[in-house]
Amino acid sequence: MPKTLFVTLAVLAVAVGTAATWASAGARQPAAVTPMHSTAGMKGMKMQATSPALATALSKARLSTAKYAFNLNAAKAAGYSIITKMIPDMGYHFLNGKITGFDPAKPPILVYEKTGTSYQLAALEWVFPTKPKTAPLPGARYGAFPAACHYADGTFVAAASQDACATTAPDSGAKFTFWHPNLVTLHVWLWYPNPSGLYASMNPLVHPFNAG
Numbered sequence: 384m385p386k387t388l389f390v391t392l393a394v395l396a397v398a399v400g401t402a403a404t405w406a407s408a409g410a411r412q413p414a415a416v417t418p419m420h421s422t423a424g425m426k427g428m429k430m431q432a433t434s435p436a437l438a439t440a441l442s443k444a445r446l447s448t449a450k451y452a453f454n455l456n457a458a459k460a461a462g463y464s465i466i467t468k469m470i471p472d473m474g475y476h477f478l479n480g481k482i483t484g485f486d487p488a489k490p491p492i493l494v495y496e497k498t499g500t501s502y503q504l505a506a507l508e509w510v511f512p513t514k515p516k517t518a519p520l521p522g523a524r525y526g527a528f529p530a531a532c533h534y535a536d537g538t539f540v541a542a543a544s545q546d547a548c549a550t551t552a553p554d555s556g557a558k559f560t561f562w563h564p565n566l567v568t569l570h571v572w573l574w575y576p577n578p579s580g581l582y583a584s585m586n587p588l589v590h591p592f593n594a595g
Contacts, residue, residue: 437521440487447488455502465537471593472585474505485519496592505575510566526568526584533560
């Protein structure tokens with residue numbers, strides 16, 4: 384396993400900076416304004432409060448990743464390389480092994496959707512060995528990814544230890560690149576709407592991209 388990628392995953396997991404506390408507040412409406420839940424075409428919707436800390440973090444993340452939104456080649460030039468092929472209702476994952484620590488403006492993993500030969504950025508991702516004691520982003524929710532062997536073409540195979548990793552991918556013959564233990568994941572659907580939530584692991588709206 385390349386030392387750089389192993390160290391990157393380890394540092395990503397433990398170097399989470401303390402985030403500002405998310406103060407949840409109910410949205411207020413002027414008395415003269417008709418509540419959204421009774422507005423035609425928007426029945427059942429509710430106003431949701433967004434913390435200034437989260438808004439600031441997301442704005443930094445969006446500005447810093449805008450150059451990759453519809454330009455996978457730019458992401459590759461910046462050091463991102465494929466680590467998974469299409470995971471249904473999620474996407475293709477690309478890792479930058481040089482990025483360490485937690486910084487909203489520097490996501491280590493970019494999640495793309497593919498149509499034909501075109502890619503579009505959908506989500507950003509961070510990984511940790513265990514659930515962070517302090518949420519790196521306000522209101523963060525987490526997913527999981529099992530221990531696995533990864534290969535140069537994006538193939539990955541679940542494996543409890545690196546000793547179980549073949550030197551080449553079972554079907555494609557692609558070269559082994561790295562192994563990682565069980566991970567806690569944090570997705571942020573910044574570039575594609577997700578009705579399941581900003582931090583959900585899966586997104587039903589990217590289902591049409593599953594075929595690639």
